[in-house]
Amino acid sequence: MLCRSAILVGVMLAGVLGATVTAKAQALKDLRTPDTPLVLKAQGSFFVGGEKAEQTQVELGNLGPGGHITVNQMYVRYMVPQGGDGNVPVVMVHGATLTGKSWETTPDGRMGWDEYFVRKGHPVYVPDQVGRGRSGFNQAVFNDVRAGSVPAASQPSWLRFSDEGVWPNFRFGLKPGEPFSDSQFPVTAVDELAKQGVPDVSLGGLPAPNPNFKALSDLAGQLTGAVLMGHSQSGSFPLEAALLNAAATRGLVLVEPGRCPAYRPEQIATLVKVPILVVFGDHRDNPTGLPTLPTWQARFEACQELIARLRSAGGQAEMLNPPDRGIRGNSHMIMQDKNHLQIADLILQWIDERVSKRKSGPERSTP
């Protein structure tokens, strides 16, 4: 490992030194083609939600007069497998500073979870969070600040994660270029993960309550029932969507959730109606490099606490902790790890047993 680490340090330094070094990978040639074709009944994209907002000429960028635009809509791309439209749909929501790309082709060119779940028979829906990527964001305040009509501090900040911060916080290793000896993340393709980063305005730049909660709840309702899967920042979004419409959420999968909230008893009483799976990776006590945030082990423990409360109230909640099964080295980007299909199979098995085969319980008859 020392030799491999030394090479990686060299690669990282080539990327890290200098303000504008061309990122090295040529991703297209690294894409792997599956052995069998993908047969889709349907694929495409659409939007959920959105509201009209009236804005001034300045707020619209000063090319034409003021008028109305749509804000807070959620872009959703979908694939429905041939013969699979009777199976439970799975909605995959990405984390902070990322987009739906998280679930697509991995940084080193392997099949993403989006396609894998489709090949396993599930219709898959991949949104960009409201305020991010193809969902857009409300630009009005930035143009007002530029014009001097409101103070600069009126505009929210944009969050990005640096390469140096991602290594410890996403638990690839202690430091850039020094992966854990058992790391499952494909660290030689870490520069391709870096390209997935986009500015994130959701800390202060979205209305309250976060419009993603209702959009996901509405999406599950329009699908007449879905498994909602969140990751990291959006790890708790499925819980919030279930609180709005538990009957539409047939199951919740929280992948490395940033938080498992301390819900009130009446909220727990709603959440016990829905099967819940929490998934974490390894090396959770690694220092994140972000001292204002809890470690991943602390978040894991908060989720264990929530699971215990749900179970004692009669709920079907459980933890998928790969190290308990002898699976070591998984990172925060577990859907991109080298063993990502092994983890996916465990989630698919849970969906099969806890969601697809589930008899209509009392919670299904009280929408």
Add this chain to the structure above:
Amino acid sequence: MLCRSAILVGVMLAGVLGATVTAKAQALKDLRTPDTPLVLKAQGSFFVGGEKAEQTQVELGNLGPGGHITVNQMYVRYMVPQGGDGNVPVVMVHGATLTGKSWETTPDGRMGWDEYFVRKGHPVYVPDQVGRGRSGFNQAVFNDVRAGSVPAASQPSWLRFSDEGVWPNFRFGLKPGEPFSDSQFPVTAVDELAKQGVPDVSLGGLPAPNPNFKALSDLAGQLTGAVLMGHSQSGSFPLEAALLNAAATRGLVLVEPGRCPAYRPEQIATLVKVPILVVFGDHRDNPTGLPTLPTWQARFEACQELIARLRSAGGQAEMLNPPDRGIRGNSHMIMQDKNHLQIADLILQWIDERVSKRKSGPERSTP
């Protein structure tokens, strides 16, 4: 038409009045499923280009210390049809304030050009322009402005098109809610088009030269030859990419290009090596509502001029003007019009005749 117009005015007013009226359509239920499955050899996404940039703690949003991120990368989603990987790939680039969504499912739920071209045997690649959507943008200056370390005027403005501006400028009609009697745009779904709008920072917020030119040229090179198709703002991008590497661009399709530049003679000498098709819709003399910009008829005439120059220099350039063929009412969003497959078939016929069947000419042997 009066009755229909009155209904549309009512619909528009319901949307236009009030600052936050919920947009009406529920798009999911409107999605149409094709009669036959889509069989893909491969699908997924990747990035082209990108550079490392070193940024401060403030520029990264102040959660952690300063470090490096990647900027100016281009996100690309692709679908390769089973059995079609020997056919010429088609790259579809969207216009201003839009994303790759332009080419996907239409606002009223019909199949997008992306899938249609795949079903016709072509691998299709759909980018988000650098600076937009899943390609992200460089957020540093906005965070610097917020912190007060640079003047507010340092940050570029974000462009959006209002609903009121889209109707005349995209040539759905003279005014909102009053479509042309022969309009091909599905105006009852215009609120779904509005949801496709995202802020556009490319007027002042991208480095020079526009990184999209090289990204598209590099993409065509990695594909070892592709048809580059641009729309509106990106209508001239294929020309710029061809100027960087004519040998990699097997054909250029300029759909309602915002401009056809007055190239220098040596640039014309390069562009004659590549077959070029320009496509425009109808009602080009409609006032755009943006008096600082040329009318679409003026842009059409500039493209006729470019075509004439290319042809007199020995190039294969031509105009597809649907009204010349008795096809009336096409809008600026011609890939979403009700007769969008009729237009697609004309483009596919051109690709077949002028690109796929083309013998290696002298221009192919001098890359």
